Amino acid sequence: xxxxxxxxxxxxxxxxxxxxxxxRAGDVVVYPTDAAYAIGCQIGNKSAMERIAQIRDLGAKxxxxxxCSDLSDIATYAKVDNATYRLLKNNTPAxxxxxxxxxxxxxxxLMHPKKKTIGLRIPTNPICQALLKELxxxxxxxxxxLPGQTDPLNDPYDIEMQLGKRIDVFVDGGFGSLHTTxxxxxxxxxxxxxxxxxxxxxxxx
Numbered sequence: 515x516x517x518x519x520x521x522x523x524x525x526x527x528x529x530x531x532x533x534x535x536x537x538r539a540g541d542v543v544v545y546p547t548d549a550a551y552a553i554g555c556q557i558g559n560k561s562a563m564e565r566i567a568q569i570r571d572l573g574a575k576x577x578x579x580x581x582c583s584d585l586s587d588i589a590t591y592a593k594v595d596n597a598t599y600r601l602l603k604n605n606t607p608a609x610x611x612x613x614x615x616x617x618x619x620x621x622x623x624l625m626h627p628k629k630k631t632i633g634l635r636i637p638t639n640p641i642c643q644a645l646l647k648e649l650x651x652x653x654x655x656x657x658x659x660l661p662g663q664t665d666p667l668n669d670p671y672d673i674e675m676q677l678g679k680r681i682d683v684f685v686d687g688g689f690g691s692l693h694t695t696x697x698x699x700x701x702x703x704x705x706x707x708x709x710x711x712x713x714x715x716x717x718x719x
Contacts, residue, residue, distance in 0.1 A: 515674075515677075515678045515679070515681055515682060515683065515684055516532070516533075516536060516682065516683045516684070517674065517684045517686060518532060518533055518683065518684065518685050518686060519686050520533075520641050520685055520686065521687075522546070522640065522641060522687045522688055523640055524640070525640055525641045525644040527644075527648075530641075530644045530645060530648050531648060533545070533645060533683055533685050534645060534648040534649045536682060536683045537554075537555065537556055537645075537649060537653070537683070538556065538649070540555070540556065540559050540561065540562055541555070541562065541682035541683050542554075542555050542562050542565050542566060542569075542680075542681045542682050542683070543555065543653075543681065543682065543683040543684075543685060544658060544673060544677065544681050544683070544684050544685065545641065545642060545645060545685040546639055546641050546642065546685065546687035546688075546690050547581070547637050547639050547642050547655075547695075548607075548609050548638045548639040548642070548691075548712070549609050549657075549691055549693055549694055549695045549711060549712050550657050550658060550659075550666030550667075550668065550690055550691050550692065550693060550694055551657075551658040551667060551668060551673065551690040552581070552655045552656060552657055552658055553566050553570065553655070553656055553657075553658050553681065554566070554581070554653040554654055554656070555653070555654050556649075556651075556653070556654065557580060557620075557621070557624070557651065557652060557653070557654045558621065559654075560621075560623065562654075563578075563623065563624070563654060565680075566654075566656055569660070569677070569680050569681070570656060570658075570660065570661065571661035572656070574627060575626065575627055575628075576656075577613065577626050577631065577632075577633050578624045578632070578633060578654060578655070578656060579611050579632070579633030579634060579635055579654075579655050579656065580624075580632060580633070580634055580635075580652040580653065580654055580655060581634075581636070581637055581642065581646060581652055581653050581655045582634060582635070582636050582646065582652040583636070583643055583646035583647050583652075584606075584607075584636060585599070585602060585603060585606060585636065587651070587652055588602070588614075588634065589617075590617065590619050591616065591617055591619055591620050591632055591634065591652065592615060592616060592617060592632060592634055593614065593615040593616070593617055594614060594700075598614070598700055601700070601705075601717070601718075602700075604717070605714075605717050605718075606636040607636040607637055608635075608636065608638075608696075608713045608714070609638075609695050609696065609711065609712035609713040610635065610695050610696040610697070610698055610711075610713030610714075610715070611633045611634065611635040611695045611696070611697045612633070612634050612635065612697075612698050612700050613631050613632075613633055613634075613697065613698070613699040613700060613701050613708065614631060614632060614633075614634055614700055614701055615630060615631055615632075615701050616630050616631055616632040620632050624654065629701060631699075631701045633697070635655075635695060641685060641687045645685070657695075658673070660676065665692050666690070666691075666692060666694065667690075668689055668690035668691060668692050669689060670684075670686045670688065670689070673686075691712070693711055693712045694709070694711040694712070695709075695711045695712060695713055696709060696710055696711040696712065696713035696714075696715050697709040698713075698718045700718075705718035705719075706718075707719060
């Protein structure tokens, strides 16, 4: 496993490039977000996604999310009308995941099997933003909660001890949060707050 110690406020470009090269090569990466640590890979990499599903013991109905650097990618992956776009524009970046109807660009394995939706979030975390900008596309992502646990892993030592042989790259930004994102479902006629986490959900109630 490649363990990269990256500054949480001023990520070193050389180390970000190293991480992105490995992501492009198909590796599974653990990285910090503005909520808990996440585990991710390239959107189109089926085998890397299957490894994430094994590590987290995720069932077929798990709602995956993608992290984007800004709203410029949104039309590629989600169907949004003008009103929804304005709502997102006014409330991102945020510590929230938005459930949206998926476009045909999204691989079927990433969608909710019945609802055909995708989770989408735009984080503020400097390391996360640097990774996304260098990669030039969104990352498939899932919160780093291991089977049988209710809280995400947040201690870099624990992450290395428990996952060192199962992941390829650990982007270490120091201690993470134990809190998850808020989840807001925007796929129906009215916004529905599915989970209250770190993000402010007042605009959707």
